[in-house]
Amino acid sequence: MSQRLYRSFQALLMLGLFLFLIGKVMNNQLLWYINQRFIALTQIGIVFLAILAQRLFMEARLTRNHHQDEEHAHSHDHVPFGSAQNKPSPVNLWIMLIPLLIGIIIPAKPLDSSAVSAKGLTTSSPLISSDSSSKLFETESEQRNILDWVKLFYFEKDLNPYIGQQASVVGFVYFEDRLPEGQFFVSRFILSCCAADGYAVGMIVEWPDASSLKQDTWVQVMGPVDAVSFDKGISPLIRAEAVDLVPQPDQPYLYP
């Protein structure tokens, strides 16, 4: 492959990556892949991709001119190593195509029930160090999300004050064999870093009409909270008074 062609392909791939990620930013889908704390960093990265694409296009143009006037002489911006100037490897280009292909061919979807079966769901977990969780217990009960409830049930020794409090949480429906008829999990994925470390937390919901719901439907569940023993631990359970269908939130995950 000629030097110029290689540079052009590099530039095109860089541009492709840039456009792909810009697209993800535009339709808010970056949040499906990474924790929101990395969004700003990723955006800087995206700008940098554009700069690199521009630089590579420039180089592709320059390479053509160089080849015309100096065939064998060392060009003044000769880069000794680490640059593909010496031996362009087309394999690099093919592999850089992979993320673009995966991103474009496979329909984008946040982690859902199919990921729960691979990554597991927990109803009690110490997701933050206990000392920083204390102020959590003072919040309005209806303001707490699923993760807050799960943390609260994990850390609090005496659950009596919380039993009977009104909960209002949003999550997706997850049915599992461990639960009897008339119950389901309302759950969310927890992301520390990116989709790779995500795993689900859930609260059990008791709802006579549970069988009318479908796996992965997003719902808002309202009702008083109770504590039940589940899977060797104490788990929060909502005796639902209302289960409303809601659209999937822009930010499908919760962050510890």
Add this chain to the structure above:
Amino acid sequence: MTSVTVPRRASRTVIWLVLIGVLAIVLMSILPWILFLEIVSRLNLFATVFLGIFIEALPYLLFGTFISGLVEVFLDRDLMARFISKRSVPAAVTGALMGMVFPVCECGVIPLTRRLFHKGLPLPAGVAFLLAAPVLNPIVIFSTAAAFGWGNMLAWRMGLSLVIAVIVGLVFSVEKDPSNVLLATLTLSHEHEHEHGHDESDPSFANKIQQALLICADEFFEMGRYLIIGASLAAALQTFIPQTALLSIGSGPVFSVLVMMVLAIILSICSTVDAFVALGFVGTFSFGSILSFLVFGPMVDIKSALMYLQVFRRKPVAYLVLLPFLMSLLAGIAFNYFMP
């Protein structure tokens, strides 16, 4: 010559793609519908996890390769020789602490180390830097402290990483000839480049930045290749091996450490945030096993092990994976027995 071989290779790739496409269509027609849906949803999970790792690592890799480009054009070989001792022990310790100056995680550290080797960094210093920098740098120290507080976990994580990195660095110092360890491209052009740098007039600052950007782009393609292969392996493993199954076998002082270390390899997450991930395992896993996750994970995971192959020959890569593995394992087990 290349004009003959390249089209042939390209057409072979096309044939492979067509074959895979045909195979996919045949499979789709044979498989029952339910199984097909299952595969599609697995594919979705694979894509989400893969893109998660890729997008998250992207800015760090770009940062690392850009620093590497800057080092190439701005750092003088003689300056480096003045700051870093030729003797093994001081070199290894300096190398291990260099992360405080170059705050890179495990994706960024590899291109940077390669560049520094090219600039004449002694072997023990480079190896220690490679292993320690992803932990011993300000960003990771703060994120670990944010997760675990300024306490035991942070202190042991940093201490253990330092010790392991220095030991492995010293092991590598036994080899006096770097060309036995490093890939040929890193050592061959030394002489040539040395004189080259001197008899040329100094290019302008803007030119140097342009050159650094070009190096950055090239290195991004070289290293990105391994990031992509590593991320897809990690995503495939996560898609087909249920994490719950892995965690359920993780009890006992030895197995719990092993499980956390295997998890560190499979998750392939960045060292800047792995502390928050580890936090999720407090309570189910012992101090020792979480510590070994935090020490071993930044040194070795699927993507970084593959990227090592761009710097070192195969046998040294095996050492770079096995020595930290054994030492973290032993340390984790020791903690489980003596500090349960």
